[in-house]
Amino acid sequence: MIQKANGDAIEVILEGPISEKTEIFDIKIQNFKDIKLNMAKVTFINSIGVKNWISWTTRMATGAKLTLEECPYVIVNQVNIVHGFVPKNSVITSFFAPFLCDACSHEQVLKLENGVHYKYAQNQLPHEVNLPEVICAKCGAVMEPDFMVDKTFGFLKEKT
Numbered sequence: 840m841i842q843k844a845n846g847d848a849i850e851v852i853l854e855g856p857i858s859e860k861t862e863i864f865d866i867k868i869q870n871f872k873d874i875k876l877n878m879a880k881v882t883f884i885n886s887i888g889v890k891n892w893i894s895w896t897t898r899m900a901t902g903a904k905l906t907l908e909e910c911p912y913v914i915v916n917q918v919n920i921v922h923g924f925v926p927k928n929s930v931i932t933s934f935f936a937p938f939l940c941d942a943c944s945h946e947q948v949l950k951l952e953n954g955v956h957y958k959y960a961q962n963q964l965p966h967e968v969n970l971p972e973v974i975c976a977k978c979g980a981v982m983e984p985d986f987m988v989d990k991t992f993g994f995l996k997e998k999t
Contacts, residue, residue: 966995
């Protein structure tokens with residue numbers, strides 16, 4: 840884990856599993872108003888990691904913003920499945936999503952980005968999803984998302 844604090848902002852790069860031994864839970868999160876987490880190197884999250892994560896994020900200062908960058912697909916699943924996994928004032932700026940070629944079974948992971956491939960619901964406007972056409976590097980066929988689009992992008996709905 841690498842962290843860089845500047846006043847009331849902190850940036851953290853997480854690596855490896857999120858579990859009972861993850862060092863991020865030692866950070867006194869209530870001291871920061873802007874928390875950015877790069878999660879590109881997170882390998883998995885276990886049930887104790889989920890429990891500790893929720894406990895940790897509930898200690899955020901009122902009005903603090905949590906930004907999750909380069910999330911592995913497993914984290915996006917937790918956001919959508921586990922109520923309270925991220926606080927109301929959270930944004931996923933990018934995540935990695937799996938695509939599959941029906942023609943040759945080749946798998947590919949693509950980084951999807953907020954403002955390019957999806958937009959959050961806001962001001963009574965619905966969320967948007969604009970998946971790119973992904974061409975298989977192996978056979979040239981068009982690849983399909985290897986996930987349920989509506990369920991995966993559930994985190995985009997306007998938070999009440």
